Every structure is written in C-alpha cells, then in structure tokens.
Amino acid sequence: MIITISGQVGSGKSTIGKELAKKLKYRYISMGEVFKKLAKEKNMNLTEFLKYAEKNLKVDKEIDESQKNPGQNCILDSRMGFYFANPDLKIWLKAPLEVRAKRIAKRESFKNEENIKEKIKEREKAERERYMRMYSVDIFDKNNYDLIIDTAEYNINQVVEKIISAVKQKFAVKNLYK
Template sequence: MRITISGPPGSGTTTVARKLAEKLGFPMISAGEIFRRLAREHGMSLEEFSRYAENNPDIDNLVDQRQKEEAMRHENAVVEGRLSGWMVPAELKVWIYADEEVRYQRIARREKKPLEVVKAETRLREEIEKRRYLKIYGIDIEDKRLYHLMINSGRFNAEQIVEIILRAVELIGDEEQDNSKEKL
C-alpha cells in the first residue's frame, strides 16, 4: 500500500510520515529532502532555491519525477511532500494541516529563527510554491478534493495522527477483503 502525506510547511508531515513508515516497516520517500538536498548542492538557502525553482521548472520536475520513480519501485511506501498526493498513485492520501501561527512557531523552533522572520519567509515560500505548482502543473494546491483524510496537527499530536492513519489503513484493508470476497 502506498500512502501519501502532504501539508503546508510546519504542519508536521515529515514527523508523521517518518513515524508512520517506522510503524508499518515501509520506506519513507520525502520530496522535501530531495528539494533540500538540491538546494544545498546549489549552495542556496531554501528560500533562495525556491525563488530559483520558480524560474526553473526543471527543478520541480526533477524533484517530483525522482519521488514518483522511487515510490513506484515499492509496493508499500509512505511518500511525503506537498505534491505527493497529486503525483503518486496511492491507496490512501492524507493532508495534514494546522493554524498558521502554530506552523510558524514550529518552524521557528526547528530552524532556531525569530518568529517574525519565519512568518515572512514561510508566507513568501508558500506564495512562490502556489504560483509554481499552478504554472508548471496546473495544480491548485488549495484544492483538497483528492485527499481521503485530512487531519489537524494543531489538535492531534504526531503519535495520535499516526494512530488515525493506521486505523484508516485497517479500514481500507477490511474493505479490500470484503470486495475480494464479493468477487468469489
């Protein structure tokens, strides 16, 4: 089973994906890690690389193609990234979200930066990404209709979110078993 985990910066997608992959014994494939690696390889900050990528669609295509190829090599995988739900065929697509202030505070703690700096950088990053995704792929990142499950990480912690997803995985397994019995 492939499971995609998507959400805005600071919503906790990486933490949840890592914990979920560990619990299930699945590999974790992260678009963010691929993007960050490319930023480092280019000697740029994440914000600089986001701006660079806005004018160089090959970067997005490379990240998304690498992630999809890696995911498709595995029958079972947890695939994490903003566009993973759009790019990777999966039996379960999850969107994790949180209030902006919660997300900004998380990012500020993680990156050890002042809150006001994080707010400005994150707003800019999200606006750049929104324009890029629409321009390159015709994807409106605010359209959540493709997701099977949406979870507020401001209400539930990472372990609780993993439990919710595991229950959804169980329910999907039960449904698949029921469907296979009907075919007999």
C-alpha cells in the same frame, strides 16, 4: 500500499511521516529532503533554491518524475505525491499559522516568529503558483486528499494512530471487493 503525506509548511509532515513509516515498517521518502539536498549542492538556502526552481522548471520536473514510481509499502512525504504517485491513501496535514511558525522557530532556532510567518506565507504562495502553472493543480485543494488532520489538535502518536486507522479501513474496503 503507497501513502502520501502532503500539507502546509510546518504542519508536521516529516515528523508524522517518519513515525508512521516506523510503525508500519514502511520506507520513508522525503521529497523535501531531496529539495534541500539539491539546494545545498547549489550552495543556496531553501528560499533561494525555491526562487531558482520557480525560474528553472527542470528542477521540479526532475523531482516530480522521481515520485511516479516510489514502490510499494512506502510513505511519500511530498507536496505533489498525491498527484504523481497513484497512492492508496492521500493525507493532508494542517495547523494554524501561529503553531507552524512556533514549530519552525524551535526546529531551526529562529527567534522572530513574525518573520517566519511571512516566510511561510511567501513559500506557500510560491509553491501554489508554481504547481498551478506547471500542472494546473492546487495543492491546497482539500478535495485532493482522503484524510485531513489538524496536527495542532493532536499529539504525534494520535495523528499516527488516526492514519493507521484509515489504512486499516482502506484495506478492509479493498479486501471486500477482491
């Protein structure tokens, strides 16, 4: 089974993805980590690299190609995973901007949450425009996903349990039609 986790910046994709992979004993693949690694290789911070990627579509194409065959029994943490990986379950995580800014501030030791909010908005706008331009896909369109969870309403374990319930339900339905 391939499960993709997409969502807003700071919604908990990595945290939830890693915990889910651990519980299901699946591999965890993070396209965000791939992106960060590429940024580091170019001696750029993430914002600089995102701007670079906007102008150099080859970067996205390379990353996108790597998502097409992630293999079975994996959690793919990726904005475009739902589109490329042919997943069995597509999850979207969301949370209010204030919550996401607090999480990022805590994670990255930032003090100015207003500045973080602006950076989140800029990044999401740039990503939305880039994927629309490249693939005519709106990653924020909820119709692309099977399960949408507001991570501000639940703790990590509750979110993971909701996803596991959806996996069990999906398997039950799949097995009915075999």
